Amino acid sequence: QVQLEESGGGSVQPGGSLRISCAASGYTTSLNCMGWFRQAPEKEREGVAIVFANGVTRYSDSVRDRFTITQDKEQNTVYLQMDSLKPEDTAMYHCAAAPWGCSVARAPVFTYTGQGTQVTVSS
Numbered sequence: 001q002v003q004l005e006e007s008g009g010g011s012v013q014p015g016g017s018l019r020i021s022c023a024a025s026g027y028t029t030s031l032n033c034m035g036w037f038r039q040a041p042e043k044e045r046e047g048v049a050i051v052f053a054n055g056v057t058r059y060s061d062s063v064r065d066r067f068t069i070t071q072d073k074e075q076n077t078v079y080l081q082m083d084s085l086k087p088e089d090t091a092m093y094h095c096a097a098a099p100w101g102c103s104v105a106r107a108p109v110f111t112y113t114g115q116g117t118q119v120t121v122s123s
Helices: none
Strands: 002-007 010-012 018-026 033-039 046-052 057-059 067-072 077-082 091-098 117-121
Touching (some): 002 091, 018 033, 018 091, 033 067, 033 077, 046 077, 057 067
Parallel strands (some): 010 117
Antiparallel strands (some): 002 018, 033 091, 067 077
């Protein structure tokens, strides 16, 4: 089993930046990837970004070139740096992790997911 705990959400103005974190604990050596998905009110879950254990990253088209996912393997922590934020980025952001079947599109159905942290972009 793997437990995921997010932190760092909040409110920011359009064009601003925010960094959210996800700390993993438990059987983390079983994981092939970690990442993020988001869900806005009345919208479907959307995969945002993933990072493989070997450091390879993947992004959704909607956040590519604005968001950066990184990992600290010693701390079992994944970060999502979000720049040039837009109102449409407002959502609950969930950390996710999987031992197999890793892709950005599948992030919402990864084996392990966290409770989420709210990100609000508004003027």
